[in-house]
Amino acid sequence: MTIHAPLEKTVAPPDERATAPFEAAAPDAIRDSFPLLDHRTRSQAIPRRLAPFGHYLAFSDDGAEWLVPIEPRVTHIGRGLTADVRIEEQRVSRTHAILVRHGHRTRLLDNRSANGTFVNGRPIFATNITDGDVIRIGPVVARYLQVA
Helix, strand or coil, rough: CCCCCCCCCCCCCCCCCCCHHHHHHCCCCCCCCCCHCCCHHHHEEHHHHCCCCCCEEEEEEECCCEEEEEECCCEEEEEECCEEEECCCCEEEEEEEEEEEECCCEEEECCCCCCCCHHHEEEEEEEEECCCCCECCCCCCEECCCCC
């Protein structure tokens, strides 16, 4: 009987950011991910130039950036019907990740997804995120934005 050591869990410190965030994304990452959002999520999106103050997930579509508002406290991201931000991509888990806003902080938690959640190219289980951080939900790339 072979005993294996448990896998080491890594959490990216919130102050370590990739210098070229989109370059840090995996080769199979889907950068033009806006078309993968379900109809309800796409209907909430607004062009960046029209965005009022707030917190958003930015998705690209052929060079254009579309902002999806984040809920005031908790935003569920996934493929499931109950997700606040619903992504129609097989490699995204039904309940993939959760964004939690508390005061001036926003925390991203991986919800035991099959294909992982990444911030600036690093796998995370839970980490604070800041304006401009690149988030990868499975293969789908988005950016966290605070419009002030």
